[in-house]
Structures are given as structure tokens and as C-alpha cells.
Amino acid sequence: MRGLTTFCIRGDEVEEHNKKCCNENIACGCQEDREGEMLGKVTLAISAFLLACSFLPVAVTAQVVISIISALLAAYPIVIKAVGNLYKRRFDENILLAVSIPAAFALGEMREAAAIAIFFRLGDTL
Numbered sequence: 001m002r003g004l005t006t007f008c009i010r011g012d013e014v015e016e017h018n019k020k021c022c023n024e025n026i027a028c029g030c031q032e033d034r035e036g037e038m039l040g041k042v043t044l045a046i047s048a049f050l051l052a053c054s055f056l057p058v059a060v061t062a063q064v065v066i067s068i069i070s071a072l073l074a075a076y077p078i079v080i081k082a083v084g085n086l087y088k089r090r091f092d093e094n095i096l097l098a099v100s101i102p103a104a105f106a107l108g109e110m111r112e113a114a115a116i117a118i119f120f121r122l123g124d125t126l
Helices: 002-007 011-022 030-053 060-087 093-106 110-125
Strands: none
Touching: 030 060, 030 110, 060 093, 060 110, 093 110
């Protein structure tokens, strides 16, 4: 819905937009926004599943590897936004998370790093 609100503000304009653009498959950007949001939700779900799997009674090395994959998958969009905001000279929560996640890695808390990224992205998604 974010793509529609970018182009259309009033209800009658939304209907007109849907008739002209989205139903006729003209490239306006709405579909790409929806696909990007869906991909973000899928990666968040996979990351949360991997974090839960890291608590299974398997070898410690496997737990660490699964936690690292989960953290990297969840943290990727956060780091991308943080780098963009640094480039624009804006300081926000993405920059703080881009610092805290590697700090948790440095302390050996792989699950904590994954949980930080997952909970932030979950809150951002909701």
C-alpha cells in the first residue's frame, strides 16, 4: 500500500490509479513496492525460524552457524538503511543497530545479535 499512497491521496484517485496502472501492468512502481515488502517479511520469517532452530540440541558449532546466518539475514536491510543515512548525514536508530549488532558478535552473543535485528525489523514491519 505504500506505493499507492505515494501516487494517490484521495479515494477516487486510488480507483483511477488502479484502473490505469496496476490492472494494466504499466510500470508505476506499485508492484515493486509490494514485492519488496513481501520479500522483507519472508526474510524476517526465515530469520526468526533460524533463530528458533539455533536453540535445538545440536552441536554448538551448528548453533553458532545458524545464529550467524539468522543475524546476517535479519540485519542486512538495517545496515543498508544505516549506510544510506550516514551518507545523508542523518543519525537514527538504524545506525545504532548497525553498531550494536556487530558489538554483540564481538562479545560472542550470536543469538543476541540475531534477536536484536529480528525484534527491530518486526517492530518496523508492524
